[in-house]
Amino acid sequence: MAEQGPSHDMAILLRNVTKHYPGPHGDVVALAGIDLSVRPGEIFGLLGPNGAGKTTTIETLVGLRRPTAGSVRVLGFDPVAQRDEIRKYVAIQPQHAAVFEQQTVAELLRVWASLYPDPEAPDVIIDRMGLSASRDVRVSKLSGGQRQRLLVGTALISRPRLLVLDEPSTGMDPNARQELWDAIRAHRGSGGTVLLSTHSMEEAEMLCDRVAVLHRGKVAACGTPQDLISTHAPEREVHFTVPAGTDITQLRATPGVSHVASDDSGDSTRVTVRTSDSDAAFGLIAGPLGARHIQIKEAGLEAVFRILTGVSFHQAGDGPEPPAEHDGAQPAQKKGVMA
Incomplete structure (x- = not known):
């Protein structure tokens, strides 16, 4: 044959x-x-x-x-x-x-x-x-x-x-x-x-x-x-700094914005915005809010994983580990397959 x-x-x-x-x-x-x-x-x-x-x-x-x-x-x-x-x-x-x-x-x-x-x-x-x-x-x-x-x-x-x-x-x-x-x-x-x-x-x-x-x-x-x-994580993250006490509530009503978080530190506030329309958000951030240190971060596969599974990539690493044995199969030593 x-x-x-x-x-x-x-x-x-x-x-x-x-x-x-x-x-x-x-x-x-x-x-x-x-x-x-x-x-x-x-x-x-x-x-x-x-x-x-x-x-x-x-x-x-x-x-x-x-x-x-x-x-x-x-x-x-x-x-x-x-x-x-x-x-x-x-x-x-x-x-x-x-x-x-x-x-x-x-x-x-x-x-x-x-x-x-x-x-x-x-x-x-x-x-x-x-x-x-x-x-x-x-x-x-x-x-x-x-x-x-x-x-x-x-x-x-x-x-x-x-x-x-x-x-x-x-x-x-x-x-x-x-x-x-x-x-x-x-x-x-x-x-x-x-x-x-x-x-x-x-x-x-x-x-x-x-x-x-x-x-x-x-x-x-x-x-x-x-x-x-x-498909799964079309949003971008925008990070910026504004003076402490700045009113950022209008960001939440901006089209495409799904998340706004802030962290006060001394005389400034660090803000993170998650949005599917970064142009609309950027117009407000760079204009009326007078933001500084603006950074735009593209979504990546880590965001895809978080959205699909509901947990971060690092939190998810708790699955079962297989036993050391290989089901009785002998690892190939030659002819292409190595183990």
């Missing part, structure tokens, strides 16, 4: 996927009916706080966890039943991975390249990940950000159709993070698909073509970052 190639209809397709774990007081629900579709050639983000279900979703996608119910397809394959096929086309970089600590960056990538039939050149990966100055440095001597970039490089070296990254920018400084983002965009540019989890609003907004907002094992919303913001 001829070998089945990967499907190009959807890179990832999840339908009503649930994942339960036994607990001392009954089942713990990690995923509560996830529906997701990721198109070939896009960077797709799973955005959520700790415990939202990001890592469980990723491990389910690559066959490290079996769903309790629902359907999972990756490049047309069942990641559990067709694990050997998945390994040819998918590479995963988890949050933590064991590597050879006493090898240099170049040595480690050469070893990793030897595991694949058509690898990327190690020197290309070193340059792409911004590790040229560290090519002869032992892995044990790398900084946290350098190590994270190296681990992503070990996933890229197999030239995967689908690259799966679990919070890849954790511990990186801004320059290292930008180099990582450039490498991820380059993978998309070469025809690859990227799925990444993140709890960074900036990363989701700047890097991802589409984002699924996860909260307690469910998809609260999915779309492009700008569409999510314009």
Whole structure:
């Protein structure tokens, strides 16, 4: 029988996927009916706080966890039943991975390249990940950000159709993070698909073509970052200062204003206004009120999360953590899937 190639209809397709774990007081629900579709050639983000279900979703996608119910397809394959096929086309970089600590960056990538039939050149990966100055440095001597970039490089070296990254920018400084983002965009540019989890609003907004907002094992919303913001959080916040005692009650009657808060401090009052019509509010603020130190803050994905869930992003990080075991599935060591 001829070998089945990967499907190009959807890179990832999840339908009503649930994942339960036994607990001392009954089942713990990690995923509560996830529906997701990721198109070939896009960077797709799973955005959520700790415990939202990001890592469980990723491990389910690559066959490290079996769903309790629902359907999972990756490049047309069942990641559990067709694990050997998945390994040819998918590479995963988890949050933590064991590597050879006493090898240099170049040595480690050469070893990793030897595991694949058509690898990327190690020197290309070193340059792409911004590790040229560290090519002869032992892995044990790398900084946290350098190590994270190296681990992503070990996933890229197999030239995967689908690259799966679990919070890849954790511990990186801004320059290292930008180099990582450039490498991820380059993978998309070469025809690859990227799925990444993140709890960074900036990363989701700047890097991802589409984002699924996860909260307690469910998809609260999915779309492009700008569409999510314009649909769920179209308001802007205007911050300014007026002299103490200034009457700001007229702001509450201004069209588009939904929230006004003030904080008195000595001889001045700091005011925050939330409005969907910043032009109307600004006319009053800069005119009759004579405000100073005016700042306008665009709404972002954090506001989207707060509006969709009723809690702030940081308050929401209290979901269940999955057990360490991977449902009896053995993590793949070669052929594309890493764990």
